[in-house]
Amino acid sequence: MSAAPLTASPAWQHLQAHRKSWEDVTLRQLFREDPHRAGHFSAEACGIYLDYSKHLLRRETLNLLFDLARSRDLEARRDAMFAGEKINHTEGRAAFHAALRAPRGTIMRTGGVDVVPEVHQVLEHMARFTRAIHEQSWRGATGQPIRQIVNIGIGGSYLGPEMAWKALRAYRHPDVHLHFVANVDGATLSDVTAHLDPAETLFIISSKTFTTLETMTNAHAARHWITSALGEDAVSRHFVAVSTNAEAVKAFGMDTEHMFGFWDWVGGRYSMDSAIGLSTMLGVGVQHFQEMLAGFHAMDTHFRNAPLEQNLPVLLGLMSIWYNNFWGAQTQAILPYAYDLARFPAYLQQLQMESNGKSVDEAGQLLSVDSGPIIWGEPGTDGQHSFYQLIHQGTRLIPCDFIGFCHPLSASAEPHELLMANLIAQAEALAFGKTAEELRAEGISEAQVPFRTFAGNRPSSVLLVDALSPYSLGTLVALYEHSVFTQGIIWGIDSFDQWGVELGKVLAQRIVSDMQGKTQHPHDGSTSTLLERYLRRRGH
Numbered sequence: 065m066s067a068a069p070l071t072a073s074p075a076w077q078h079l080q081a082h083r084k085s086w087e088d089v090t091l092r093q094l095f096r097e098d099p100h101r102a103g104h105f106s107a108e109a110c111g112i113y114l115d116y117s118k119h120l121l122r123r124e125t126l127n128l129l130f131d132l133a134r135s136r137d138l139e140a141r142r143d144a145m146f147a148g149e150k151i152n153h154t155e156g157r158a159a160f161h162a163a164l165r166a167p168r169g170t171i172m173r174t175g176g177v178d179v180v181p182e183v184h185q186v187l188e189h190m191a192r193f194t195r196a197i198h199e200q201s202w203r204g205a206t207g208q209p210i211r212q213i214v215n216i217g218i219g220g221s222y223l224g225p226e227m228a229w230k231a232l233r234a235y236r237h238p239d240v241h242l243h244f245v246a247n248v249d250g251a252t253l254s255d256v257t258a259h260l261d262p263a264e265t266l267f268i269i270s271s272k273t274f275t276t277l278e279t280m281t282n283a284h285a286a287r288h289w290i291t292s293a294l295g296e297d298a299v300s301r302h303f304v305a306v307s308t309n310a311e312a313v314k315a316f317g318m319d320t321e322h323m324f325g326f327w328d329w330v331g332g333r334y335s336m337d338s339a340i341g342l343s344t345m346l347g348v349g350v351q352h353f354q355e356m357l358a359g360f361h362a363m364d365t366h367f368r369n370a371p372l373e374q375n376l377p378v379l380l381g382l383m384s385i386w387y388n389n390f391w392g393a394q395t396q397a398i399l400p401y402a403y404d405l406a407r408f409p410a411y412l413q414q415l416q417m418e419s420n421g422k423s424v425d426e427a428g429q430l431l432s433v434d435s436g437p438i439i440w441g442e443p444g445t446d447g448q449h450s451f452y453q454l455i456h457q458g459t460r461l462i463p464c465d466f467i468g469f470c471h472p473l474s475a476s477a478e479p480h481e482l483l484m485a486n487l488i489a490q491a492e493a494l495a496f497g498k499t500a501e502e503l504r505a506e507g508i509s510e511a512q513v514p515f516r517t518f519a520g521n522r523p524s525s526v527l528l529v530d531a532l533s534p535y536s537l538g539t540l541v542a543l544y545e546h547s548v549f550t551q552g553i554i555w556g557i558d559s560f561d562q563w564g565v566e567l568g569k570v571l572a573q574r575i576v577s578d579m580q581g582k583t584q585h586p587h588d589g590s591t592s593t594l595l596e597r598y599l600r601r602r603g604h
């Protein structure tokens with residue numbers, strides 16, 4: 065990595081100077097100047113067509129962004145990640161999620177060990193277990209087939225599996241149904257178990273550390289639910305674990321034979337394609353899970369080999385830098401025009417915000433620029449009837465990623481046409497707006513003109529994919545993983561640690577102990593008052 069502070073680097077300063085040339089430029093003008101702009105500012109790989117022509121950039125802008133990427137050694141840093149180097153410096157670990165989807169026979173070493181054989185051993189273990197559930201050779205303690213599977217896990221041990229279960233609705237196995245319990249609020253587990261029969265329910269306790277408060281609390285409550293109905297001996301037929309911590313799994317009373325392992329080089333938010341995806345495999349079957357891994361791998365290969373100029377994750381990552389750091393955009397909207405991708409924005413929220421929500425660089429120096437845009441979104445067209453008003457006419461610049469699919473998964477084509485027409489129309493409206501002159505020509509009264517004017521120039525990417533499938537889902541997730549990585553390299557931060565979640569966890573443990581009267585930690589006036597009031601209201 066370059067030693068020069070980011071903002072002092074020539075590449076950064078060139079971009080700052082270039083940004084000044086954008087004051088009066090409009091997208092209308094850019095499209096007039098270059099009638100082939102859509103072709104010139106689009107790229108395609110792994111079945112994803114990316115139209116980025118409706119962005120506030122010219123060829124010169126991109127060249128300057130590529131210069132910035134090269135000045136930050138993006139290519140060498142990317143190669144270091146794929147070489148299994150310990151690029152997660154603060155935890156002394158590799159970030160080797162690409163090995164999780166490497167085809168059998170590929171060699172991917174970290175710490176001198178080729179991990180691909182171990183990865184495939186775990187995948188085989190998962191596949192054997194999945195087949196046993198589907199073929200009903202693994203049954204519950206009373207001999208009933210397992211039909212209901214509850215994944216207990218939080219953060220990276222939950223968001224990916226839940227997102228994939230919803231996304232792959234059309235590929236679900238007909239005989240099993242998945243449920244997810246993440247929040248420590250007891251309402252979550254009781255809401256899920258209310259309609260389930262313990263005799264046909266399997267719990268997957270998914271936790272990399274197997275110490276996470278929420279997950280362990282829910283796991284113990286689930287254990288109680290099973291043993292109260294079926295007895296202690298039922299635990300081994302109704303619980304399996306996904307973890308890197310065999311000792312803690314044993315201590316919970318589970319057989320480590322029924323534990324699916326992974327490795328410290330898999331970050332939580334990069335783990336949906338590891339054993340953390342066991343629920344996904346159970347939900348959609350072995351073949352579909354393998355197709356999803358193939359999609360991830362295709363995007364890995366593209367990211368690794370394509371020149372920066374045609375590299376989809378690099379393009380997305382650099383455009384994010386452009387808006388975040390040179391246009392002051394604070395947020396980025398993810399807008400999938402697919403009901404089945406309803407949880408994709410939440411998934412990307414953790415991916416981006418836990419990875420890049422940092423304020424010091426890898427050397428521990430305070431960043432001089434903003435990092436980690438705030439990611440949010442909802443599926444279209446729901447969003448159109450709630451928050452799009454602000455995107456169209458508000459004062460903030462909100463770059464949007466529209467994600468759409470050419471082929472519907474449902475039988476009826478008509479609603480799909482409407483859905484996609486809306487996606488295309490929204491990107492058009494954001495970019496080109498509606499001028500006062502156009503309104504007047506339509507006979508709109510002068511008094512109404514200010515309210516009905518759309519300024520336009522609101523940037524968006526359109527990602528067009530043939531169909532939502534296990535493969536395309538894998539490509540989309542890996543696309544964003546590597547875009548987040550690209551951004552982290554530009555900012556010079558460690559995108560693979562998450563120390564920012566620790567303090568809250570520690571303080572919660574102290575407060576629990578205070579609530580239980582075991583300790584009396586000193587707190588600030590506000591915290592003490594809240595604690596006292598809560599305890600008083602609870603009758604303590």
Ligand SMILES: O=P(O)(O)OC[C@H]1O[C@](O)(CO)[C@@H](O)[C@@H]1O
Pocket residue numbers: 218219220221270271272273274275276279332333418562565
């Ligand atoms: O899988 P675990 O160890 O229970 O952790 C769950 C989640 O908690 C975090 O460590 C912090 O929120 C995430 O990174 C992780 O995905």
